[in-house]
Amino acid sequence: MNVLPQASGATLYVVATPIGNLADITERARQVLSAVDLIACEDTRHTQKLLQHLGVRKPLVSVHDHNERDRIGQIANYLQNGQSLALVSDAGTPLISDPGYPLVQALRGQGFNVVPIPGPSALITALSAAGLPTDRFAFEGFLPHKSGPRRERLQDVAADPRTLVFYEAKHRILDTLQDMADIFGPERHGVVARELTKTFETFYSGNLTELVAAISADDDQQKGEFVVMVAGNPAPAAATEIDTDRLFRLLLAELPPKKAAAIIADLTGENKKALYQRALEIQGKSAGA
Structure with a gap:
């Protein structure tokens, strides 16, 4: 079974790891961690314990909140040289309230292959x-x-x-x-x-x-x-419906049609030109009344 579909390497695997119970590691995650050339991790000591549990020995490089942007060039060089890497966090799925977003964004922007290995998430x-x-x-x-x-x-x-x-x-x-x-x-x-x-x-x-x-x-x-x-708000406030004709009659008593239309457009998001035409109609009816 070829667990690394890109046999030539140059791929970053984003690997989810257990959030507590080590038995929750997926078989695919185990295979990828065993097969990659290098593992980028949040805390090398923490990840080393997981690897010991899996019987895996791999070089580790730390990638955490304080050094992630500085590591982008280094990780890109590894990939450029044809190596495959796994990105893991201390627990769960990387990038989900964990480091990894700047790295993944930058590597995708540079054209490198990024492959998710799904698994646990709190x-x-x-x-x-x-x-x-x-x-x-x-x-x-x-x-x-x-x-x-x-x-x-x-x-x-x-x-x-x-x-x-x-x-x-x-x-x-x-x-x-x-x-x-x-x-x-x-x-x-x-x-x-x-x-x-x-x-x-x-x-x-x-x-x-x-x-x-x-x-x-x-x-x-x-x-x-x-x-x-x-739980979400059981009774979110309903949007208030505006009686535009009534509002026009009130505004047109004090303002020209163009200004009245502009105010109602701001309130409702409706088309200003259409509202202006409606203002002229209402003004005309009022004048003829």
Whole structure:
């Protein structure tokens, strides 16, 4: 079986790795990691443990948030020389709230082949067992660390009808849940997934006030890695319909037709010329009345 379809190399494989349970490694990921010439990873020590588990020995090069752009030229040189590489993060699928986007973007721009090797992702794993709607959802990644910007971001998505998904760290989980209760409302339903696929995997479900109380009650439940999912706004504000004819009659009492049409065009997004013609019609009817 040829696990590397481009036998000559010069390919970057974006490889998903387990998010906790090492048994979740896919057979294809195992084969690719065994076959490539080099592995680019977020933390060489972390990846070395995975490779030891798989019985794989490969040269490693670190690619993380602080050096990723500096590594682009180096990785491109490897590919230019016909070598094949795998890109992995510490856990899950690279680029999904993990390093890799600038590298993949640059290499694709230079014409190199980039091949995804799908597998675990905390985002999809959490959604699959949360019991929240998954036909439409919005992934927001990590929220800002500070309360002010975090609350602003939450306010931006408060009216979104889709299920909202966030990643959060242990030292901010309670503050984030409390901010969500304040912004989304205490009765909004949510699910918190903790330590997915690991020994102490836990799902909490309830309204946001209940989630704050449940996690506050046990210090042990404030440890680990979290995926926070919140039901979408159950009753998003409906767009207000504007009675343009009535608005025209009010505006035309004080403004010329062209100015009135311009104001209504700004409000409704309708065509300004068509509105101007409508203004003349309404003005003519009013004058003839």
